[in-house]
Amino acid sequence: MKPFHVVSFPSAELLEAVGPLPAGLRAVIWDIQGEPEGIELEEIDVAILPYMASVASLAGIRRASNLQLVQTQTTGFDGVHDLVGPNVSVTTAAGVHAAGTAELALGLVLASLRGIGESVRDQAESRWNPRRWPGLADRKVAIVGVGGIGEEIRKRLVPFDVELSRFGTRARTDEHGQIFGIDELLHRAGDIEVLILIVPHNAGTHHLINAQMLAALPDGAVVVNVARGPVVDTDALVAELETGRLRCASDVFDPEPLPADHPIWQLPNALIIPHNGGNSDAFLPRMVKLLKRQVAAWGNGESGENKVDAPTSGDTGV
Numbered sequence: 414m415k416p417f418h419v420v421s422f423p424s425a426e427l428l429e430a431v432g433p434l435p436a437g438l439r440a441v442i443w444d445i446q447g448e449p450e451g452i453e454l455e456e457i458d459v460a461i462l463p464y465m466a467s468v469a470s471l472a473g474i475r476r477a478s479n480l481q482l483v484q485t486q487t488t489g490f491d492g493v494h495d496l497v498g499p500n501v502s503v504t505t506a507a508g509v510h511a512a513g514t515a516e517l518a519l520g521l522v523l524a525s526l527r528g529i530g531e532s533v534r535d536q537a538e539s540r541w542n543p544r545r546w547p548g549l550a551d552r553k554v555a556i557v558g559v560g561g562i563g564e565e566i567r568k569r570l571v572p573f574d575v576e577l578s579r580f581g582t583r584a585r586t587d588e589h590g591q592i593f594g595i596d597e598l599l600h601r602a603g604d605i606e607v608l609i610l611i612v613p614h615n616a617g618t619h620h621l622i623n624a625q626m627l628a629a630l631p632d633g634a635v636v637v638n639v640a641r642g643p644v645v646d647t648d649a650l651v652a653e654l655e656t657g658r659l660r661c662a663s664d665v666f667d668p669e670p671l672p673a674d675h676p677i678w679q680l681p682n683a684l685i686i687p688h689n690g691g692n693s694d695a696f697l698p699r700m701v702k703l704l705k706r707q708v709a710a711w712g713n714g715e716s717g718e719n720k721v722d723a724p725t726s727g728d729t730g731v
Contacts, residue, residue: 415481416714419456421449423463430701435712445473455479459711461486461704464696465688468492482716484707486700488514488562488691489641491614494723504707507719508561509699510691514664515565517690518609518639521662523549525635526607530662530684547633550574553604557621558611558640559592566609578605595621602629607637614641624649627659635660639690642667647677654680664690 421443422428434440443449444463457477463470464486474483474497482502485493488510493503524530528546535542552575556563559581567589570577578601584594593601598621602608608630612618622636622645630636638645642665653659654677662684666677669688677683703718710717 415458417458417481417711419452420459420461420708420711421457421477422461427461427701427704430697431704431708434708438708438712445471447473458482459484462493464700465692468496471496482711484704484717489613490721491641499723502716503721503723504717505719505721506700506703509696509703511562511565512699513693513695514562514611514639514690515569516693517664517686518562518566518611518637519569521637521639521664521684521686522554522607522609522635525637525660525662525684526552531681534681547606549607552576552606553578554607554609555580555598555601555605556609556611557595557598559587560611562639563611566611575607599626599629602626603631605630605634607635609637610640610644612640612644614643618644620644620646620649622646622650624652627653630659632658633660635662637661638663638665641665642669651677651680654682657682660684662686664688 417438419439419441420434421441423444425442428440428442441449441452441457443457443460445460445466449457454477457480459482460474460477460480461484474480480497480501482504483493483497485503485505488505488507490503490505497503526547526549528544550573554570554575555578556566557580559579563579567577567579579592580595580598581592582595584597585592610622612621620643624646627649636645636650636659645667647667650661654661660682664686665688671678671685678685707717
């Protein structure tokens with residue numbers, strides 16, 4: 414890898430927060446879609462991507478013909494390798510969003526199991542409507558994905574008296590107990606009352622939760638997706654929700670944003686969050702801390718933390 418000389422930031426605000434770069438590194442502002450300020454595109458070595466930008470909106474990155482590395486501000490990196498090609502390294506914001514996404518996952522579980530969505534609708538109509546809801550205590554909960562965010566979710570579930578199972582790429586045991594292989598998920602689905610998804614989206618996880626998997630879940634089960642929308646077959650989910658047998662509480666969808674006429678909006682057993690997982694006040698300070706470490710590494714000609722390889726078809730990354 415050649416030494417880095419020029420790093421692009423997507424906004425002046427982010428550059429100001431990160432502060433002075435190490436000697437030998439020059440900072441420029443480039444939002445990927447427009448033109449960089451005061452420099453030619455071919456001079457940029459490292460590009461920090463805008464937060465939550467779609468892959469389609471980042472197509473302009475291909476114009477930086479001598480780019481060596483891109484830094485995402487998200488944990489997920491699906492589509493980025495395809496966008497930049499095999500000769501450009503990719504580093505992510507793994508760890509930055511773990512706390513925010515984990516607390517939202519737990520919030521979605523609680524909100525669905527305690528009927529918070531229904532109560533909000535009742536409030537809008539001034540309707541007092543007491544009901545008995547399942548609650549989280551003593552539920553059989555499964556986390557699919559045992560990476561950094563999956564572990565943060567596990568820790569937050571400990572005080573809630575749940576019967577917890579975890580699923581990863583392969584069966585194994587860690588310091589917290591047994592991890593089932595993801596290939597066992599369908600077999601064990603009948604015992605899962607709360608299914609929490611926190612896997613990356615790639616060929617191995619596309620439509621992991623399909624009609625067959627949904628049908629195998631018990632009546633009243635809740636599907637909580639804080640991963641990526643296409644991990645769930647949206648049409649199959651809607652079909653199951655329309656029967657009233659299952660519930661979902663999701664931060665991500667396929668497609669995004671959800672069209673105004675999408676049928677899932679009208680389903681009372683669906684709780685919809687507009688991809689807010691890591692987007693809390695904890696995000697910017699944590700992102701800035703990571704970027705301070707990254708620019709120090711880049712100043713030494715190193716790629717820094719969280720370098721990721723392009724996933725293969727069978728790699729779920731969990």
